[in-house]
Amino acid sequence: MSPLFREYQDNKANNFMYHACIPSFMLDELEHCDAGALTVQHVQQLFNVEYDFAVKRLDQYISNKQLC
Template sequence: MYQYNHLEDYIRKFYSQLKIFRPSDLDFRRIAKDLNIKVFYWTHKSQALFLKGRAFIFLNMNLSFHQQYQEFMHELCHILFHAGDQMNMPPLFRVYQESKAKNFTLHACIPTFMLNDINLPRDINAATHVIQQTFNVEFDFAMSRLNLYINNHCFMPSWNTAN
């Protein structure tokens, strides 16, 4: 039986509380509503902020829906786990927060507990396409998550990486 790491376990419990159990339940607009986070669309870089105790996420309206979903999850990490204005913090701490947010985004967009339930093809490109279609993410993002999934499982199936 697979032992979830801390982040995977957090996301599984977090989604369970929000009654998110299947990839089709992963809707960032619903998550925002359930968490009382106001989402705005604008032409600038996506970001999150707190104002008078309320969380806001600003998403770039020029991004594709898949990119907005991924950016929302990135900003959600900052809301859930980070504090402070990144413009006024030491550069290495900002890098640390961004690294944590990137990892959170991969897991939040494509949760391990859902990925475990998918019978993925042995061809790495075909498996990436299945993940991309199932979770509504970009191909490169799906590939990054698949590589992380394989590495974290300490299990290397006989993936066919030939094109």
């Protein structure tokens, strides 16, 4: 297996991990309920994830929302 393909698969698996633990549709619901709900600490407690994990997922979510 090519090293580039292995790196691609690793990146896809990591991306899936973030989306599986904190789905976008649930973040969408939080955003509609309360504008201040999308704080790192709130997401961390709600989804029972580590602080760095919540930061990374919110960064992904926000950057994806800006693309649309």
